[in-house]
Amino acid sequence: xxxxxxxxxxxxxxxxxxxxxxxxxxxxxxxxxDALADAILALKEAExxxxxxxxxxxxxxxxxxxxxxxxxxxxxxxxxxxxxGDNAIAGIRKRLLDGGHHHNAAGEAEGIYERGYxxxxxxxxxxxxxxxxxxxxxxxxxxxxxxxxxxxxxxxxVLQPEE
Amino acid sequence: xxxxxxxxxxxxxxxxxxxVGAALTPAPTTIRFVDAGAEAGVSLVTWHGRxxxxxxxxxxxxxxxxxxxxxxxxxxxYVVNGWRLDGAExxxxxxxxxxxxxxxxxxxxxxxxxxVGDRGWGTAVTVGDIDGDGHPDLFVTNFGSDVLxxxxxxxxxxxxxxxxxxxxxxxxxxxxxxxxxxxDLFVTGYIETSLxxxxxxxxxxxxxxxxxxxxxxxxxGLANRYFVNDGAGNFSDATAAAGLDDVGLFYSFGVVATDLxxxxxxxxxxxxxxxPNYLYRNxxxxxxxxxGLWSGAALDHRGMAQAGMGIATADYDADGLPDLFVTNFxxxxxxLYRNxxxxxxxxxxxxxxxxxxxxxxxxWGTVFADFxxxxxxxxFVANGHIxxxxxxxxxxxxxxxxxxxxLEQTDDGFRDVSAEAGPGLEVRxxxxxxxxxxxxxxxxxxxxxxxxDAPPSVLRNESARLGEWLAVDASGAVAVEVTAAGHTWRRQxxxxxxxxxxxxxxxxxxxxxxxGPASLRVRWPDGSVTERTGMALGQIAVVTR
Numbered sequence: 001x002x003x004x005x006x007x008x009x010x011x012x013x014x015x016x017x018x019x020x021x022x023x024x025x026x027x028x029x030x031x032x033x034d035a036l037a038d039a040i041l042a043l044k045e046a047e048x049x050x051x052x053x054x055x056x057x058x059x060x061x062x063x064x065x066x067x068x069x070x071x072x073x074x075x076x077x078x079x080x081x082x083x084x085g086d087n088a089i090a091g092i093r094k095r096l097l098d099g100g101h102h103h104n105a106a107g108e109a110e111g112i113y114e115r116g117y118x119x120x121x122x123x124x125x126x127x128x129x130x131x132x133x134x135x136x137x138x139x140x141x142x143x144x145x146x147x148x149x150x151x152x153x154x155x156x157x158v159l160q161p162e163e
Numbered sequence: 164x165x166x167x168x169x170x171x172x173x174x175x176x177x178x179x180x181x182x183v184g185a186a187l188t189p190a191p192t193t194i195r196f197v198d199a200g201a202e203a204g205v206s207l208v209t210w211h212g213r214x215x216x217x218x219x220x221x222x223x224x225x226x227x228x229x230x231x232x233x234x235x236x237x238x239x240x241y242v243v244n245g246w247r248l249d250g251a252e253x254x255x256x257x258x259x260x261x262x263x264x265x266x267x268x269x270x271x272x273x274x275x276x277x278x279v280g281d282r283g284w285g286t287a288v289t290v291g292d293i294d295g296d297g298h299p300d301l302f303v304t305n306f307g308s309d310v311l312x313x314x315x316x317x318x319x320x321x322x323x324x325x326x327x328x329x330x331x332x333x334x335x336x337x338x339x340x341x342x343x344x345x346x347d348l349f350v351t352g353y354i355e356t357s358l359x360x361x362x363x364x365x366x367x368x369x370x371x372x373x374x375x376x377x378x379x380x381x382x383x384g385l386a387n388r389y390f391v392n393d394g395a396g397n398f399s400d401a402t403a404a405a406g407l408d409d410v411g412l413f414y415s416f417g418v419v420a421t422d423l424x425x426x427x428x429x430x431x432x433x434x435x436x437x438x439p440n441y442l443y444r445n446x447x448x449x450x451x452x453x454x455g456l457w458s459g460a461a462l463d464h465r466g467m468a469q470a471g472m473g474i475a476t477a478d479y480d481a482d483g484l485p486d487l488f489v490t491n492f493x494x495x496x497x498x499l500y501r502n503x504x505x506x507x508x509x510x511x512x513x514x515x516x517x518x519x520x521x522x523x524x525x526x527w528g529t530v531f532a533d534f535x536x537x538x539x540x541x542x543f544v545a546n547g548h549i550x551x552x553x554x555x556x557x558x559x560x561x562x563x564x565x566x567x568x569x570l571e572q573t574d575d576g577f578r579d580v581s582a583e584a585g586p587g588l589e590v591r592x593x594x595x596x597x598x599x600x601x602x603x604x605x606x607x608x609x610x611x612x613x614x615x616d617a618p619p620s621v622l623r624n625e626s627a628r629l630g631e632w633l634a635v636d637a638s639g640a641v642a643v644e645v646t647a648a649g650h651t652w653r654r655q656x657x658x659x660x661x662x663x664x665x666x667x668x669x670x671x672x673x674x675x676x677x678x679g680p681a682s683l684r685v686r687w688p689d690g691s692v693t694e695r696t697g698m699a700l701g702q703i704a705v706v707t708r
Contacts, residue, residue: 072505075457075507076454076457077457078457079456079457079459080456080457082466083439083456083462083466086410086453086456087410087411087413087439087441087453087455087456087461088410088411090411090413090438090439090456090468091384091410091411091412091413092411094384094411094412094413094438095412097380098380098381098382098383122465122466122467125466126465126466129459129462129466132457133459133507133509136503136505136507137503137507
């Protein structure tokens with residue numbers, strides 16, 4: 001099998017077209033890779049946009065529950081915002097990571113993100129979880145409002161459009 | 164200051180310094196365990212693959228169960244066994260063993276007579292009465308088909324049923340999930356793998372400058388499953404219908420069932436390795452919702468998922484709500500989640516003094532119990548690394564076999580008293596499952612610990628007693644309250660927990676310096692209550708509905 005491979009390479013070199021000896025990659029392959037790169041980057045952007053819309057969903061849901069005067073449900077939506085979704089989303093994230101798709105390897109190395117988080121930094125996550133716990137345990141209206149204000153402030157900075 | 168005056172002041176000063184020093188130095192613990200070893204009669208070596216453990220399956224070990232299979236009033240012991248491998252050869256398909264307690268905690272092997280010597284690659288055992296006949300039955304999880312044993316009155320028969328997971332099921336628990344009065348079953352799955360994978364496995368993951376087994380990352384998680392009982396011991400899969408889907412296909416290990424939000428319904432908590440833990444709130448009518456992430460009990464105080472292994476559940480702070488303690492991987496802390504009510508939990512590991520003692524070892528089975536009968540709950544944690552290669556890497560600063568931990572509860576949180584707690588805490592094995600129970604019926608709680616490629620450890624409690632005790636044998640009860648001299652202690656029924664193991668289901672109370680008599684309130688699943696007054700202390704009281 002190995003001998004056959006060597007013969008095949010020799011034959012390929014002998015009959016290679018002249019342009020194959022030029023010191024550049026084939027233009028058609030460059031073009032294909034260029035298009036592929038567009039698709040890869042667009043997919044990555046689409047993932048970030050999707051997670052952003054998930055965050056907006058949980059923010060809106062928290063807002064609705066807050067307006068309705070349901071602190072426990074508000075706290076729940078806040079926690080799901082902090083975690084970029086529920087455990088079903090976490091399962092998908094795990095699958096992506098196991099497949100080698102790591103959104104924030106650089107960030108994680110600097111201790112900024114948890115494995116696979118896309119938008120919410122660990123710092124923001126911790127702060128929202130704290131606000132969520134405060135909302136759940138709020139003893140009076142003032143405590144509810146304080147927890148809500150904290151959440152809105154952090155969520156606002158997380159959801160700010162990228163420059 | 165004159166010399167004369169200095170002479171007068173110095174002794175006083177020394178006395179003061181001495182008093183402050185004494186106040187700062189905690190009193191020595193009275194908790195003491197001895198290793199009953201061969202004297203206890205438990206000699207079965209439980210096998211878990213090859214010595215170098217090239218596959219993850221060889222790392223998980225197994226569990227033990229303490230239960231009264233022959234209804235003679237003392238605890239018997241069931242030990243789960245795996246397989247012994249040599250390269251790609253199976254050297255021994257280890258049989259599980261049942262040991263009958265001959266009284267006073269000495270065990271005799273009755274496996275053959277009882278018919279419970281399954282030779283699957285065993286991982287865990289849970290105990291429950293599947294048909295309500297009063298005889299405790301067994302469910303054994305295996306790598307491969309699980310086994311349901313029906314206790315016919317001292318002998319067991321295998322129930323051929325489509326129940327369990329055909330794969331690496333890691334733990335299970337019997338509990339009444341739909342509130343219809345019978346035992347349903349939840350089984351956790353760890354990873355998808357095959358016997359071929361196990362046999363051909365080679366180490367290949369870099370860990371501290373050496374190569375060790377791969378995983379769990381890179382493996383697909385094996386879905387957990389839930390089975391409802393029709394009351395006669397026939398089970399059917401209701402995982403999706405009940406809302407108990409393993410939505411993340413996480414790597415699940417330990418599972419515990421208890422009522423966490425005091426609504427009378429039994430909830431489920433699942434420890435997941437390297438992923439957020441699950442908390443399933445029981446909504447009633449056989450329906451659950453997963454609330455882990457927002458409850459605060461899925462992640463640690465940093466918001467990070469940990470490598471969950473085992474679970475201890477009890478009301479450690481006596482506020483009326485059961486709390487959760489989860490064991491994790493090495494170089495990370497175990498986590499104590501304090502129950503704040505309404506399914507809200509807070510990581511209080513640091514203020515409870517649990518960070519430092521639990522950071523180094525790799526921890527598995529764990530139980531809350533009042534080992535010194537002083538009226539509060541202490542913690543026992545079984546430790547052992549998964550990589551045998553740890554022994555040959557000096558920089559790893561750890562080892563495959565590790566000492567276990569005794570963490571005594573004090574007014575300032577938990578204190579590591581392992582070094583003072585007797586020869587039972589000097590045992591060094593790579594331990595996994597733990598069951599707690601009063602094996603000699605003397606009122607204090609003993610321990611049985613499953614070890615890797617070694618016999619289980621039977622640790623007899625020989626602590627100096629700091630108080631009175633009362634035990635309540637109330638099969639089927641969901642909670643028991645003991646009141647004496649104006650103090651009330653509460654224990655809630657907890658099924659499963661620890662790691663892959665099942666503990667004494669009697670309710671044990673250490674009462675500290677309180678003297679009797681005591682009154683009892685026993686609550687049953689239908690909300691009815693049985694009350695007893697004038698109970699003498701120092702007895703195991705049997706209460707029936």
